[in-house]
Amino acid sequence: MTVLGCIADDFTGATDLAGLLARSGVKVNLHMGVPDGPPEDPAAFEVIALKCRTEPVAEAVAECLRALDWLQAAGAARFFWKYCSTFDSTADGNIGPVAEALMAKLGADQTIYCPAFPENGRSIFMGNLFVEEQPLAESPMRDHPLTPMRDSNLMRLLAPQVTKPVGLANRLVVEKGAAALKTRLAALKRDGVAHVVVDAVSNDDLSVIAEACRDMTLLTGGSAVAMALPALYMKDGTLAADAPKLDAPTLEEGAIVLSGSCSAMTRAQVAAYLEHADGYRLDPLDLAQNGASAALAWLEQQPATRAKIIYATAEPDAVKAAQDKLGVAKAGAVVEDALAALAVKARDLGTRRFVVAGGETSGAVTKALGVTQLTIGAEIAPGVPWCFAQSAGCDIALTLKSGNFGAVSFFDDALAKL
Numbered sequence: 393m394t395v396l397g398c399i400a401d402d403f404t405g406a407t408d409l410a411g412l413l414a415r416s417g418v419k420v421n422l423h424m425g426v427p428d429g430p431p432e433d434p435a436a437f438e439v440i441a442l443k444c445r446t447e448p449v450a451e452a453v454a455e456c457l458r459a460l461d462w463l464q465a466a467g468a469a470r471f472f473w474k475y476c477s478t479f480d481s482t483a484d485g486n487i488g489p490v491a492e493a494l495m496a497k498l499g500a501d502q503t504i505y506c507p508a509f510p511e512n513g514r515s516i517f518m519g520n521l522f523v524e525e526q527p528l529a530e531s532p533m534r535d536h537p538l539t540p541m542r543d544s545n546l547m548r549l550l551a552p553q554v555t556k557p558v559g560l561a562n563r564l565v566v567e568k569g570a571a572a573l574k575t576r577l578a579a580l581k582r583d584g585v586a587h588v589v590v591d592a593v594s595n596d597d598l599s600v601i602a603e604a605c606r607d608m609t610l611l612t613g614g615s616a617v618a619m620a621l622p623a624l625y626m627k628d629g630t631l632a633a634d635a636p637k638l639d640a641p642t643l644e645e646g647a648i649v650l651s652g653s654c655s656a657m658t659r660a661q662v663a664a665y666l667e668h669a670d671g672y673r674l675d676p677l678d679l680a681q682n683g684a685s686a687a688l689a690w691l692e693q694q695p696a697t698r699a700k701i702i703y704a705t706a707e708p709d710a711v712k713a714a715q716d717k718l719g720v721a722k723a724g725a726v727v728e729d730a731l732a733a734l735a736v737k738a739r740d741l742g743t744r745r746f747v748v749a750g751g752e753t754s755g756a757v758t759k760a761l762g763v764t765q766l767t768i769g770a771e772i773a774p775g776v777p778w779c780f781a782q783s784a785g786c787d788i789a790l791t792l793k794s795g796n797f798g799a800v801s802f803f804d805d806a807l808a809k810l
C-alpha cells in the first residue's frame with residue numbers, strides 16, 4: 393500500500409523526487425501522467441509526473457486533483473506536491489493554486505513550502521531563495537524563457553498565488569529542532585496562516601523539517617525535503633524496513649544522448665561530451681524547413697556502440713535568433729518533435745540507454761517512446777537517477793536530467809554507471 397502519494401509538476405522534477413526517495417532503498421513507482429487504469433500493486437512511494445508547471449491554472453489544478461484521486465485509490469493518506477527547487481512559477485501559479493486545491497480536497501488547514509536543495513546549491517534563508525551564492529532573482533533563473541524569476545522572496549512570490557495568509561518559519565527556529573518548529577507551526581496556525589515557507593540551508597535542516605512535518609497530510613517543496621521521509625516512516629513503523637530493492641535489468645551496449653536543454657550547465661555538459669563523442673547539432677530553422685530526415689539519416693549511419701549525441705543545445709543568442717524567426721513555441725516544438733522522432737529511431741536501431749537533458753525535452757522523448765511507467769535505479773548525480781521502463785516491448789533505461797543538474801562530465805558519468 394502507498395505510504396506517500398506524490399505529484400510533480402514536470403518530468404525531470406518527478407525523477408529527481410523519485411531518485412531522492414529511492415536513496416533509502418525503498419521501491420518507488422513513477423508514472424508519466426495519471427495512469428488510465430486503477431492502481432495495481434502500488435509501491436510505498438508512488439510519484440505521478442505531470443507537465444503542468446506553466447499550464448493555465450484551472451487545467452493544472454484539475455490535473456493535479458485527478459492525480460490525487462488516483463493516489464488516494466492506491467491507499468495513500470499523505471501527499472507531496474513537488475515543484476522546482478528554483479520555485480519556477482508565474483504570478484498566477486501554479487504552485488499556490490494547486491496546493492490550495494489539494495488542501496481543500498484533503499481538509500488540510502496548513503502546509504509548508506520548502507524548495508531548498510542544498511546538494512544542488514539551493515537554500516532558503518529568511519524566506520529568500522538562493523542559487524549557490526546568488527539570490528534567485530540575480531541568478532540565471534532571472535531570464536528563464538517561461539518563468540523568469542524576478543523576486544527572491546518566497547513569501548512575496550507565493551502570496552499572489554493563494555487566497556489564505558502566508559508566513560515564515562525561519563532558520564533560527566529550524567536550527568532549534570523539530571519540537572521548536574512544530575511549536576512555531578502551531579502558533580502560525582492559530583493566527584490563521586495556512587502557507588508556511590520554511591528556511592533550510594543544509595540536509596540537517598531538511599531532516600528537522602521532515603521530522604516536524606511528516607504527519608501533515610500535504611507537504612510541498614523541492615525533492616530534497618522529502619528525502620528524509622522514508623527513514624522516518626521506517627522508524628515509526630509506517631513502512632516496512634525490508635522494503636524491496638530493485639535489480640537493474642541487463643541492457644545492450646548502445647546508448648544515445650539527446651539534449652534539448654539550453655541551460656548553462658547543459659551547455660557545458662554538451663561541450664565536454666563532444667570532445668570525444670560523435671555529435672549532430674539540430675538547427676531549429678533547418679528543422680522547420682526540412683524536418684528531421686538529415687538527422688535521422690545521420691543516426692542510421694552511426695555504429696551502435698559509438699558514443700553519440702544529438703543536441704539542439706545552443707547559446708542564448710542563437711536560441712533568441714531562432715525564436716525571433718519561428719516564435720518561442722514553434723522553435724521549441726520543432727526541436728522537441730525532432731528529438732522525439734530520433735529517440736524512436738534510436739530504439740528501433742537497438743539503442744537501449746537514453747540520456748535526455750531538459751524537462752520539456754524529456755516529456756517529448758518519453759511520450760514518443762510510449763513510456764508510461766518508470767522504476768528508479770542508481771543515482772548518477774543529486775536528483776538525477778537512472779530509470780527503467782518498457783518501450784515497444786523492450787527493456788530500456790532512461791535518465792531525465794534537469795537543465796541545471798549534474799556535473800560537467802554528467803553524460804559520461806551516466807553511461808559509466810550502467
Ligand SMILES: Nc1ncnc2c1ncn2[C@@H]1O[C@H](COP(=O)(O)OP(=O)(O)OP(=O)(O)O)[C@@H](O)[C@H]1O
Nearest residue numbers: 653704706711723724727728750751752753794795
Ligand atoms: N536551439 C534552440 N532554439 C530554440 N529553442 C530550443 C533550442 N534548443 C532547444 N530548444 C527548446 O528549448 C526548450 C528547453 O526546455 P527544456 O525543459 O527541455 O530544458 P530546460 O529548461 O533546460 O530543463 P529543465 O526544465 O529540466 O530545467 C525546449 O522546448 C527545446 O525544444
Ligand SMILES: O=C(O)[C@@H](O)C(=O)CO
Nearest residue numbers: 404405408476477751794
Ligand atoms: O527541483 C528541481 O530543480 C528539478 O527537479 C526540476 O524541477 C527541474 O525542472
